[in-house]
Amino acid sequence: MKRRDFVAGAALGLATLTAGRPAGAAGRDQKYRVAVIGRTGKGNYGHGLDVVWNDIEQAQVVAVADADPKGLAAAAQRLKAPRTYADYRQMLDKERPQIVSVAPRWLDCHREMVLACAEHGCHVFLEKPMCPDLEQADEMVAAFEKRNLKLAIAHQTRYSPALAHAKKALADGLLGDLLELRGRGKEDARAGGEDLMVLGTHIMDLMRFFAGDPQWCAAQVRANGRPVTKADVREGAEGIGPLAGDEIHAMYRFGGITMGYFSTHHARHGAAARYGLEIRGSKGLLTTTTGAFPEVWFVEDPSWQPGRSKAPWKRITSQGIDRPEPIADPNHHHGNRLLALDLIQAIETGRQPQGSMYDGRAALEMILAVYESHRQNAPVPLPLPHRKHPLTLFS
Numbered sequence: 001m002k003r004r005d006f007v008a009g010a011a012l013g014l015a016t017l018t019a020g021r022p023a024g025a026a027g028r029d030q031k032y033r034v035a036v037i038g039r040t041g042k043g044n045y046g047h048g049l050d051v052v053w054n055d056i057e058q059a060q061v062v063a064v065a066d067a068d069p070k071g072l073a074a075a076a077q078r079l080k081a082p083r084t085y086a087d088y089r090q091m092l093d094k095e096r097p098q099i100v101s102v103a104p105r106w107l108d109c110h111r112e113m114v115l116a117c118a119e120h121g122c123h124v125f126l127e128k129p130m131c132p133d134l135e136q137a138d139e140m141v142a143a144f145e146k147r148n149l150k151l152a153i154a155h156q157t158r159y160s161p162a163l164a165h166a167k168k169a170l171a172d173g174l175l176g177d178l179l180e181l182r183g184r185g186k187e188d189a190r191a192g193g194e195d196l197m198v199l200g201t202h203i204m205d206l207m208r209f210f211a212g213d214p215q216w217c218a219a220q221v222r223a224n225g226r227p228v229t230k231a232d233v234r235e236g237a238e239g240i241g242p243l244a245g246d247e248i249h250a251m252y253r254f255g256g257i258t259m260g261y262f263s264t265h266h267a268r269h270g271a272a273a274r275y276g277l278e279i280r281g282s283k284g285l286l287t288t289t290t291g292a293f294p295e296v297w298f299v300e301d302p303s304w305q306p307g308r309s310k311a312p313w314k315r316i317t318s319q320g321i322d323r324p325e326p327i328a329d330p331n332h333h334h335g336n337r338l339l340a341l342d343l344i345q346a347i348e349t350g351r352q353p354q355g356s357m358y359d360g361r362a363a364l365e366m367i368l369a370v371y372e373s374h375r376q377n378a379p380v381p382l383p384l385p386h387r388k389h390p391l392t393l394f395s
Contacts (some may be wrong), residue, residue, distance in 0.1 A: 040071025175281025
């Protein structure tokens with residue numbers, strides 16, 4: 001099977017699109033007008049949110065915007081964009097695209113760019129995390145709800161065919177009762193607050209993917225071995241917003257008896273090796289990395305000690321349980337393609353993208369609940385009643 005053919009087929013059966021298309025959808029024989037917003041030197045073009053459209057037959061890049069002249073020229077060549085703009089607002093005014101990639105990785109520009117897209121009636125493919133705080137997230141969601149627009153966030157693992165097989169298997173009782181979800185960040189130089197925000201967003205999104213919405217969070221944030229205070233709050237790199245801590249431990253209550261845990265610290269050994277999620281059930285356990293084609297393994301052993309029980313580990317691939325993976329060298333482009341195709345189908349059918357603005361906001365809320373619980377020194381309910389960033393509320 002050819003790689004391109006497989007990825008196209010895996011993208012939720014998008015070969016046949018609906019005939020009755022809502023406003024903002026391209027006609028049968030027309031391609032979606034796509035524009036790209038980048039910001040060279042301050043988030044660039046994210047993890048390939050620009051070039052993905054070169055490989056989408058239903059779309060055509062009509063323009064790219066970047067305030068940096070060299071970055072703009074390079075992007076135009078890379079995307080074969082016929083028109084370029086230093087000002088993305090001018091691009092939106094003149095080009096009237098239907099879909100926009102808001103590609104910069106830095107968060108400080110997401111709100112402004114996304115709201116401008118909403119004002120111009122554009123659907124959006126947005127780099128993760130969504131934004132620095134819940135006030136901004138609420139504003140973005142309201143703007144898109146008002147205009148019935150779709151926003152897809154780049155949580156690629158949500159789009160994984162292997163994860164879809166895993167979720168169905170868990171629903172069918174593969175692991176019995178879902179008891180624990182355990183995630184860790186990369187625990188590299190970003191360990192603590194930055195790890196929680198930048199990599200933790202994927203883990204939080206995965207927890208919700210398997211267990212639904214959490215009910216409360218209890219957490220502690222530490223710096224140099226002691227609980228953080230107002231004096232430890234710092235401005236994060238790459239427009240992240242306020243951060244604190246080099247060691248974080250969080251606990252979440254999901255439905256029924258399911259609990260979730262997330263931790264990050266400056267690892268002495270094995271930085272990045274433990275990044276991912278482990279799901280423990282009454283009949284066995286499952287582990288997964290992140291990305292559209294993650295490593296997903298499970299073992300049917302209620303003791304969670306396969307060395308003792310001799311139970312074999314089995315892999316779940318994009319083809320299903322214990323089947324070979326046809327994608328030999330998956331990368332971000334494969335995941336972005338799945339995401340872009342799903343966004344088009346969401347526009348066509350009126351449903352939400354698999355990784356919607358609501359999912360992006362919920363993952364951010366789980367992250368910020370960590371700081372709010374630490375600030376109050378108590379468990380906090382979810383959704384959070386306060387929408388300001390908790391680290392700005394320290395007394």
